Amino acid sequence: MYVDLGNALDAEPRLTREALERLDERVADAHDRIERGRAEAAHGYASLNLPETVDPAAVRRAVDRFDDPAAVLSVGIGGSALGAATLAEALGTDLDAYVLDNVDPARVAGLLETLPLSDTVVHVVSRSGTTAETLSNFLIVREAMADAGVDWTERTLVTTGPSGNLRNLADRHDLPVLDVPAGVPGRFSVLSTVALPVAALAGHDVEAIVDGARAEADRLAGSLFESPAYAYGATCHALERRGAGVNAMMPYAESLESFAEWFAQLWAESLGKDAVGQTPARALGATDQHSQLQLYRAGPRDKLVTLVRPRERPDVAIPETDLDGLAYLGGGSLADLLDAEFRATEASLAASNCPNVRIEVDRVDERGVGELLYGMEAACIMYGELAGVETFTQPAVEWGKRAARGLLGGGDVDAEDAVPEKRRLVID
Template sequence: MHVDVGNALSEAATPGVPRDALDRLDDRVADAHRRISEGMDAGEFGYAALNLPETVDAGEIRAAVEPFADADTVLTVGIGGSALGAAALCDALGDDTRTEFLDNVDPAGVRDLLDGIDLSTTVMHVVSRSGTTAETLANFLVVRDAMQDAGVDWTERTFVTTGPDGNLRDLADAHDLPALSVPDGVPGRFSALSTVGLPVAALAGVDIEGVVAGAREERDSLTGSLFDCPAYAYGALAYALDSRGAGVNAVMPYSEGLETFAEWFAQLWAESLGKDGLGQTPVRALGATDQHSQLQLYRAGPRDKMVSLVTLRDRPDVPIPSSDLDGLDYLDGASLGSLLDAEFRATEASLAESGCPSVRVELDALDPESVGGLLYGMEAACVLAGELYGVETFTQPAVEWGKTAARGLLRGDESLPETPSLRVE
């Protein structure tokens, strides 16, 4: 992962970060790095996620999924971090097997998905650390019932990733289901590079060893200075821009394979940093598509945004056929890749011209090593930002409140806080 923060400096953008402020901020980065390193060395909750490139066992994962290598479709039943990491990896790198994700309980969506796959050639991966997540267990029961109705022995087409206790672990033990353990001390949104995210990626044909190797290389780049560490440069600049008014972080990859990465990033950034009245709001965009929608707002709207532009240094290409249509001579000899690169450069220049801060994140290619490094780098950036904000990065009390309230409603407890009502019908 390569990071360029030049267009986020005060000489180029408003809000922007003065160069001398970076020097002062770097002292705080050094202190934060020491705390992060201590947490990693001790395997503390949350910080243990940054050890995954060393602790994850790719061989164990491959052995666990080998019985399902014949699957035409892999259906992940999970929510949030139990699904988004795997989805980001599969959408960026997978090509052998169809992957689907049941990460919502919208009845129409669940029905349409199940109607569109052959359950006899589908393997189901059920993921929940607690083994009690309402949405995950509900969807599992629906899929299990659909398999039984289709004459499929669900016990032969299911494996789980869960914690040591809970309904899902009990189910796996009762039916002798293959079961992987979620890693200790790793919150779900930081678990892409583990038994949570990698099994489905392996079934989808992803070189998970390459993903882990790329993450390990990014781990080795963690130093006590933002000037030497791409991950820390990104996290520190995002924090510094937010403190100067850029409370929105629009993540805009110029690769459709990274569109789901932006969804994964949104959960990572929002759930980790949104506490105590602090944190940036992540926004998802896609280049070049959203140049025709959101870019207008970034350039001419409120000065409360930074744009994270993610691009590839090398990509497959498709030539653009020559045409005799008027006004298209500039496409002669061009390719879709060169057009997309021109769109990227033009967007970056457009943001700079209008004074909107942007950060460029470059990958060498859309390959396992680069994607592994990107996911790890953004996790490290998030942990650093959490240290700078001074928040509890690895908890999610607001999410837990909502889960508890939803379970209460299902049990008949209607004692939610009263809220004002103004109906317009």
């Protein structure tokens, strides 16, 4: 992974090279804390050990029992689903890859009407084995399979913790089970048994994904000027402290659109605490040059734009044309056009003094995706260390879960006490 900070300096908000050099002393201290956490496999920090602790062979063994499925359905929520969606979209697959990560009844019913249930592998993921949304969706999918005469026990893979309802179900029906890694929060679990089975089912090289992550891990160092991941995390923190409270993640590859959604969860849930943190926005180049770029360039000076692209990509030639005014396109290619759009956006933002960072990988392949995902996780952890927040907790999320369980009568809060009386101002 390559990180270019040039356009993040001396923009608005203003961050100088000298300020980064001063911040680098704190980066060194933060790196030491991170390394101690890794050595102890402490909660959260253990995420950065996944390139060494995950077992790709175990993932392959778990999926080998499923012969050439037509589709894979990931059932989870948040980090238990977004990682799988990111890998499936980024790497592509001959399988039809679906994700159920919400409980919208219209979406669930519509998917079940079209899903080839007899030829679908269901991968259900819940560390606790009690996640309401995940278990509700899984029960519905299981019933749909049974109603269609499909033996759901032959089509289901479980990833869960050491105990809980889902573990008990897997043991009772002799389902293949992978363990959720200890000490790894869901939003940091993409490089583990939580998401890698989807890549394995699609025939991708899981070892290469892990190798890419390992290569990025080897580049972690006590200076932001020696570590791309730390350079990005430290720069984001420094700009946020100066007023850049929004970070727009804008990949120039449609295969990375789900990556931007994955990044949004990672950034928001990890760093949004104690009245600090950047609000992640999602954009897609070149599409959103024709919409959101207007705001980034001419709106409030509270944004950082992160531009992501591969250095190499597949290409499609643009035919020659005799249409007036379009001759300049003929003989070129879509990759050339997209690259020109990328460079123009980068220059446009710089000309308007909007800070932007360029992140590149060689290719959107297994190794490149492994580098990118690990790099963003390490950047997030560095940001959290510098900001002094509890990166690996999510108390605001837990509040909402507890209240929802109370409303449904399944928690430790009475339904009438779960949510205070809503203040209303209704306009009919």
